[in-house]
Amino acid sequence: MRRAGAAAIFLLVIAGAAILSIGVAAQEGILTLRVEPNVVEVAPGASASGRIVLRNESLREADDVEFAWTGATGIALATTPQSVSVVGAFASSTVAFTLVAAPTVAIGDVRGSLEVLYTYCIDELCFQIAETVPVDVRVAATPQTPSATALGETDGFQPASPDVGAWRWWVLAVTVLFVLVAAALGRSRRIRTATALALVVAGVAVLVLGVRLDQHTQAQAVGAVLCTSCVGIETVEVQAPRLSTAQAAAVDRLSKPVELLVFYATWCRSCPYAEAMVDLVATRNPLVSYRLVNAETERGLAAEHGVTRAGRTVVPAIVRVDTGKVLFGAEKLGDRLVGLIEEGM
């Protein structure tokens, strides 16, 4: 009985650790941050420029990125860097900043830091992330001002923040460990009941927590929208969209306005390509206008425009409003999109 109790407590502790680690890990950032140049050189009483590169390697977009300076006495930001409203999925953004050294600051190396504050959301669940990037400053009498070219170099990318993907291993490891321990303890008939009871408690706890965090809605959203590349209906288009000469000429020939709706899901990997292709066409010929529609939140609109097939909303989908014709997916989109918009011209 004592062994059974100990086993149950062990399982509960592991469940607790799993929940805790998962909860903490969920609030890890999605941006990789890097400061250029590696060392900002500045003379006492003068100013020097640098920039921070924000790289988003997740499927989520980072919103409302703001910056603040801390540390390094005698060094300050000339002005607060302009905030970035959105860093899209798999996108990068660069923000310039200017540091000012007080006339009395001592010659030598100091380290300050830029605090980067932003939010990202997983469906209804949003996280506010605060990350700190160290900025090395060399106060020198005759600093070597970095050239614009040097600032623009992107080779030798060294992330300044810890690997944001590492926590996922923890989530997987702790979760799997918990169930494996339970499975192993189930071998012994004497503690099988205790193991089952501990699993009941752990299962109910995580299920309730999941529902409270609205994860059941997230599960439903994933199931309700079919991303054509996600289940292997087509390949993911990752290159920047381009129009061939013939396609560009066809777009130029348009004589009437065309209104398009582009249905997407935040987690759909082919959608950015479809969005970019439509934007390319709309930029080339202003007669083409479009609106992005989140298929997850506007299912009624999706159903109304035939983007739903047998109850499943399919993304990416491009709808021509006046004819009601729909294009699904991103494969060979250039030809299909041109065909869609030049019909009836």
Add this chain to the structure above:
Amino acid sequence: MRLTKGRRLAQGAGLLLGLFGATGIGMTHILFPGLHCYACPWAITVCPIGLAQNLVIFGTVPFFWLGAIIAYGLVAARGFCGWFCPFGTLNDLLAFRKVRIRANLSYGKFVVLIATLIGAWALTDTVFCKLCPAASLEASLPYLFLGVAKVNGPFLIHMATLGLSLVGMVLVARFWCRYLCPMGAILSLFNRVSLLHVQWRPSSCTGCESCIAACPMGVDPRSEHDSHNCIKCGECVSACRPDCLALRVGRRRSE
């Protein structure tokens, strides 16, 4: 015989739940206790393997997923493979050759599970879904007829995995369930603690081994009814003349 009829009814219910979207009901919050593609046009439930990959990609904490899996595990564990899973039912329908299981290869399903999760993390993509034979059958083919899918590279890959799986199923009963199913791997972790279980009474066993011949998973039900390969289908129970095997629900008694 009653057990077999009951199982067919339960498998029918699994198929009904899997295709209930044909009634017009949309996607629900329910995780399917088996391998059933949520991209299927008529699915109203979420595939746990597909969702798990998405959660890994999103970096979402798997509380809801884990809670549902534990619940299914505690109720029947791999009993869902034997009694409910539509892809398991397909395996069942093609179970002509009930050969003995190759124990070493049966760990392949855990390799598939781990590779699925690592693949999703490393490639930020639902790699397994693109190979899954259940998705081939339940999504690729229907969407081809619905005008969404085309005969392209990914479609042909799906058809190849489906074809190979079908050949495997014909040559070896429950081939997919034995060696490759990641959902079976997850549920098997709960096989020893689930409410649904097979019980063996050695005192009345005559050693006729008719249970071994009847087992679609190719295990020895007398010694392996709690192993990760037992799907609690009850075929051994029906085949056992001395009634020393029983399928029970509830607390396990000492054997």
